[in-house]
Amino acid sequence: MQFLSLGTQYTLTALITLSKEGTGVAVSASKLAEPLNSPSTYLSQMLTNLIEPGIIGTRRGINGGVYLARDAKEVSLYDIVTAVEGDTFFQTCFLGISGCGDIEPCPFHDEWGKKRGKIEDWLKSTSLEELANDTSTMLTDGLLQFERKAKR
């Protein structure tokens, strides 16, 4: 049980880099993937999810890459997360009961709705710019290390 999938974690971290470069400046997926030690093609694939919602744009060919399509102020973390993972987390019942709703609530409905709403509000009200500003040295230096599942 983990909140964000690995792909989303890669995506967020890559977007921090793009944000620091500035809107419109293209960086290749392989450059972005390098500090993550993730397969660049995989990162590229994840980033593709952000094209349709207009968060990033891409340019092929020499000196091409991925660039931020809007000002980092105008991109919320909610936009990013749901573009990659969808919004089922914010939609479905805690117990997975399909009839659960305001009219016929499951025992968790109200309380979980509040907790989840807090997370939703937070993600919606935090911009990529803020995230990038908060970024500690661990992201810029080589300290970044993602947890990988141990081989069994």
Next chain:
Amino acid sequence: MQFLSLGTQYTLTALITLSKEGTGVAVSASKLAEPLNSPSTYLSQMLTNLIEPGIIGTRRGINGGVYLARDAKEVSLYDIVTAVEGDTFFQTCFLGISGCGDIEPCPFHDEWGKKRGKIEDWLKSTSLEELANDTSTMLTDGLLQFERKAKR
């Protein structure tokens, strides 16, 4: 992205029934699984996770089954959830960075820690008894319907 796995959802719902029966009263897995329309052997397997932490006990043979081993007041939702799913959700960094901690925090560390802590506190402070008391008619009547993934 879903908070609880199907197995945990089954487990919680089954425990509500056990709690209503009372501590020490055994109910067979197939009886418990019936209203969930889940495979009874699967539910049984999930419930096995709760034996070692002393939440339930089992009795084989005729008239056997699963029974609540402690008073429902003494079982927190946190106990149940982590027994089935483990506690990685409450342990791991939002961004999945292994070096993240109080000393060298990732940008999400503090805020996510708070949000997640709220959920943890809630689960720890809510007992199975409270859950069972809150249970609406949807769980007792045949209205209970779990969401199943659509076949593609």
Next chain:
DNA sequence: CTATATTCTAATATCAATATACGATATAGA
């Protein structure tokens, strides 16, 4: 003591997440 209801364990199937491989395309430079 025996039949049977039941748990328990282990093998299998399904599905989603992750990774790879290859084809399409745009750009730079000749």
Next chain:
DNA sequence: TCTATATCGTATATTGATATTAGAATATAG
């Protein structure tokens, strides 16, 4: 304008987790 190459984009493969099934082990009632 052409060609080589860097790059994205998509389709396929692999893996791991989750869910399901099947059958062995075991305790109880009678």
